[in-house]
Amino acid sequence: MKRKTGLGSMVFDTFNVLVMLVLIIVMLYPMVYVFSASISDDAMVSSGQVLLLPKGLTLHAYKTILNNPDVWISYWNTVRYTAVHTLFTLIVTAAMAYPLAKKWLPGRRTILLMAAFTMLFSGGMIPTFLVVQKLGLLNTIWAIVLPSLVNTWHLFIMRTFFEALPEELEDAATIDGCGPVQVLIRIVLPLSMPVMATIGLYTAVGQWNSFFDALIYLNDRSMYPLQIMLRNILIAGSTIEAESNASELQTLKYALIVVATLPILCVYPFIQKYFVQGTMIGGIKG
Amino acid sequence: MARTLFVLRKHKALYLLMLPGVLYYLIFKYVPMYGIIIAFQDYSVSRGILGSKFVGLRHFVEFFVNTPDSWKLIRNTIMLNVYDLLFHFPAPIVLALLFHELKIRWFKRIVQTISYMPHFLSTVVIAGIIVTFLSPSTGVINHLLVRWFGIEPIMFLGLPEWFRTIYVGSEIWQKVGWGTILYLAAIAGVDPTLYEAAKIDGANRFQQVRHITFVGMVPVMIILFVLNLGHFMEVGFQKILLLYNSMNYETSDVINTFVYRRGILDADFSFATAVGLFQSAVGFVLVVTANRIIRKFSDTSLW
Numbered sequence: 001m002k003r004k005t006g007l008g009s010m011v012f013d014t015f016n017v018l019v020m021l022v023l024i025i026v027m028l029y030p031m032v033y034v035f036s037a038s039i040s041d042d043a044m045v046s047s048g049q050v051l052l053l054p055k056g057l058t059l060h061a062y063k064t065i066l067n068n069p070d071v072w073i074s075y076w077n078t079v080r081y082t083a084v085h086t087l088f089t090l091i092v093t094a095a096m097a098y099p100l101a102k103k104w105l106p107g108r109r110t111i112l113l114m115a116a117f118t119m120l121f122s123g124g125m126i127p128t129f130l131v132v133q134k135l136g137l138l139n140t141i142w143a144i145v146l147p148s149l150v151n152t153w154h155l156f157i158m159r160t161f162f163e164a165l166p167e168e169l170e171d172a173a174t175i176d177g178c179g180p181v182q183v184l185i186r187i188v189l190p191l192s193m194p195v196m197a198t199i200g201l202y203t204a205v206g207q208w209n210s211f212f213d214a215l216i217y218l219n220d221r222s223m224y225p226l227q228i229m230l231r232n233i234l235i236a237g238s239t240i241e242a243e244s245n246a247s248e249l250q251t252l253k254y255a256l257i258v259v260a261t262l263p264i265l266c267v268y269p270f271i272q273k274y275f276v277q278g279t280m281i282g283g284i285k286g
Numbered sequence: 287m288a289r290t291l292f293v294l295r296k297h298k299a300l301y302l303l304m305l306p307g308v309l310y311y312l313i314f315k316y317v318p319m320y321g322i323i324i325a326f327q328d329y330s331v332s333r334g335i336l337g338s339k340f341v342g343l344r345h346f347v348e349f350f351v352n353t354p355d356s357w358k359l360i361r362n363t364i365m366l367n368v369y370d371l372l373f374h375f376p377a378p379i380v381l382a383l384l385f386h387e388l389k390i391r392w393f394k395r396i397v398q399t400i401s402y403m404p405h406f407l408s409t410v411v412i413a414g415i416i417v418t419f420l421s422p423s424t425g426v427i428n429h430l431l432v433r434w435f436g437i438e439p440i441m442f443l444g445l446p447e448w449f450r451t452i453y454v455g456s457e458i459w460q461k462v463g464w465g466t467i468l469y470l471a472a473i474a475g476v477d478p479t480l481y482e483a484a485k486i487d488g489a490n491r492f493q494q495v496r497h498i499t500f501v502g503m504v505p506v507m508i509i510l511f512v513l514n515l516g517h518f519m520e521v522g523f524q525k526i527l528l529l530y531n532s533m534n535y536e537t538s539d540v541i542n543t544f545v546y547r548r549g550i551l552d553a554d555f556s557f558a559t560a561v562g563l564f565q566s567a568v569g570f571v572l573v574v575t576a577n578r579i580i581r582k583f584s585d586t587s588l589w
Binding site: 009019028099124131179264269276 | 293297299300301303304306307308310311313314315316317318319320321322324331381384387388389393396397399400401402403404406407408409410411413414415417418419423424426429430432433459463467490491492516524527528542545546549550555558559562563565566569570573574589
């Protein structure tokens with residue numbers, strides 16, 4: 001589209017591009033700095049000689065981290081919590097959303113209202129903690145997976161998606177003698193891959209990044225996920241090795257941030273599409 | 287009764303499919319709501335909800351009257367939210383308008399992709415970056431301040447007057463880019479003939495932005511505003527939990543962090559539940575009221 005460009009308009013366009021360049025710098029600088037510092041000499045980092053580009057290249061910090069068994073254990077814990085959580089969430093959410101998409105099903109409204117109400121009001125942190133405790137889930141993987149199993153927002157997104165699928169396909173399968181479960185598995189799910197991918201990715205990234213449930217429900221070191229390990233070292237100030245000094249700890253912290261974030265930033269360019277899609281479906285009133 | 291049984295049997299498979307999800311809601315959402323009763327009891331784990339003594343509103347009195355910090359907690363919760371609404375809420379609106387006005391498509395795509403990235407960093411990583419960057423002895427921010435402006439290093443996280451700026455500033459840094467997505471979708475949904483009509487009527491570019499693009503974003507703003515109010519009482523409490531320390535409690539300690547300390551760390555279950563109930567009740571009233579007001583004055587509402 002060609003616009004008649006007045007002077008004011010041109011000034012604005014230039015200004016806009018400048019603002020964007022500043023934005024790029026502001027957004028990227030912390031991430032670039034963290035990476036540079038993680039591969040720099042620790043004395044140079046803490047004395048302030050590293051400001052943007054790495055100096056005194058070394059992989060010392062990474063070697064220390066990779067030689068630490070706690071890092072490996074917490075990494076494995078995060079991977080397994082994320083995988084199990086995502087799998088269970090997808091199964092339970094899809095199984096619940098499918099009947100809720102059937103407008104004629106008696107009782108559907110009651111269950112929808114029951115789910116929607118939890119978005120407005122909740123029992124709160126302590127009563128939920130007590131339930132998890134009473135069920136004997138503390139210090140097990142289930143304390144991480146079960147309390148956040150179904151996200152109401154995601155449930156509604158999935159239901160809206162299922163509702164939009166052509167009914168004829170399902171009817172045809174039913175006439176051929178398929179029960180509802182078979183229809184769901186053979187017809188509905190294969191058609192719902194975009195929404196499944198979006199919600200699966202949301203759940204996975206959310207679980208990978210979460211720390212609070214682990215903080216209150218797990219107190220056994222061997223169960224700690226990566227984020228708790230990170231918190232203890234980055235914020236609570238515990239050291240990764242007994243002999244490391246303050247400046248060495250600094251580069252170790254940066255290297256840990258990189259190690260913990262890399263998987264997500266690596267897949268990010270490929271999954272961005274699904275996330276944007278997810279936000280938009282969520283935006284449509286269900 | 288017979289009819290209910292008949293319906294249940296007829297659609298047995300569908301109801302069975304829903305069962306795990308329904309159980310989840312009952313056990314992890316509705317049982318805790320029932321558990322709120324302990325806010326009015328002297329709950330002890332060994333005696334349970336049925337056996338614990340009923341004490342009425344004693345814990346609420348304890349919080350509002352006998353806890354010297356209670357007003358500080360409420361004030362901090364409100365102030366962090368007010369700052370967030372003032373600075374963080376408008377930021378993606380402005381950025382979406384600027385994105386929309388970018389002419390060069392590849393440049394627009396790059397800026398967008400970069401601005402979305404911080405959204406994927408975890409709260410712990412963000413807080414970790416803040417803590418290490420702001421360190422008075424080894425942090426890069428203080429190194430830069432010393433080098434460029436010659437100021438003495440500032441102990442940012444030890445000074446209460448800096449906390450709100452750090453909190454809201456990092457919130458904007460992490461979420462502003464991602465926050466534009468919904469607004470850009472709203473802009474994309476604006477009827478293009480409106481722009482044509484405006485041009486014929488002689489509207490210049492800025493008038494078009496103000497009267498068409500901006501107006502197209504209003505429904506999204508309203509929805510997001512009401513949703514924000516829904517989280518008003520919670521604030522970004524997980525980030526606060528990672529950033530606060532006894533030196534900046536004066537501005538950083540909020541209701542939820544207090545509930546965490548008293549409930550989880552001190553195992554003072556009844557008292558913490560009472561404080562938490564106050565918080566959720568206020569949050570509930572806020573959303574319902576906001577939604578009612580909005581429904582009265584516009585076509586957009588949450589329900």
